[in-house]
Amino acid sequence: MTTKGTGILSYADKSIQIDKPSITFLNPLIPYSWQPTSENQAGYFCLFTEDFVSPTLKNENLSQSALFKVGGNHIFFPGKESLKLLESVFENMMREIRSEYANKYDLLRSYVQIIMHEAMKMQPPETFYQPVNASERITTLFLELLERQFPIDAPSQTLQLKTANEFAGQLNVHTNTLNRALKESTGKTTTEWIAERITKEAKALLQFSNWDIAEIAFSLGFEHSSNFIIFFKKQTEVTPLQFRKEIGANVV
Structure with missing residues (x-):
């Protein structure tokens, strides 16, 4: 998720201008490129393996959402309230991963679900830019x-x-x-x-x-x-x- 800075995110024959806070769900099999267009960049990454994903998450409606469809749109622009919520969730995840809580990974999965649900409320961007070549x-x-x-x-x-x-x-x-x-x-x-x-x-x-x-x-x-x-x-x-x-x- 980007919270500061601008850039161009490209994949396949599409490029999209990121000129405000955004959250992107990346498919591990698809190569992406990020071209920064501003000096100051800030945001969060959440990386996890398939083993981390619980069967519950795989079986529920989230797995059928546009977030995971190959042809779906995976880039979203949160509004002010959503951005505030997402930043809070990411900060909680960073704090929790360092904790000694025995069930912290279950809690982290819950945070991931919150992020996904919040993204599903957003409208995907409509403007794509065709690369020169x-x-x-x-x-x-x-x-x-x-x-x-x-x-x-x-x-x-x-x-x-x-x-x-x-x-x-x-x-x-x-x-x-x-x-x-x-x-x-x-x-x-x-x-x-x-x-x-x-x-x-x-x-x-x-x-x-x-x-x-x-x-x-x-x-x-x-x-x-x-x-x-x-x-x-x-x-x-x-x-x-x-x-x-x-x-x-x-x-x-």
Whole structure:
């Protein structure tokens, strides 16, 4: 939440001018950029993991609100009374996190709920600004979003975004818009970029890990190892096992 200062918040092909106190709900999978337009900046951050979120919060109406919808508006401008309330909540959270109270995390979850409910009362901003070069901005954000999924460190870890539609949804743009931007900026399609990066990671896992083919396939988002083998051979002209033999990888 910003309480002082101005700037431009950008994501996908949208930019919004922040010229007064605001509160923003960020999707952890979407890259954002903040360009300050004033020297003095002040505000609060509230960062938490998925483990922090209680089942109650996930199951109630809040989880279905615009705050969490990919295509929804996540930026809100609080009025004077709302701003005063939100500042008080954030200050209470900062004090509570340092306390010795045994149930402080339950209390912190309640504070998060208050913030969300207060935001739901606000009207989202209506004015968006189209960047000078939207294609380059979309390309930059896509490549950053793609790279955020790697490296894969454990067989239980799996890719969340695997298709052009899924990436476009996270970036809040149409699939054709994303594909056109990438083609214009890089000469490659969305599918080509995804396939190349998955292939690169597959090669690294085949060479440097002792995971079996099924584990690698699962971690890269393939439901069946046979689909992974077909994909890998199409990209490299050899099977995963042949690749391992060629590079002399030692698998225990």
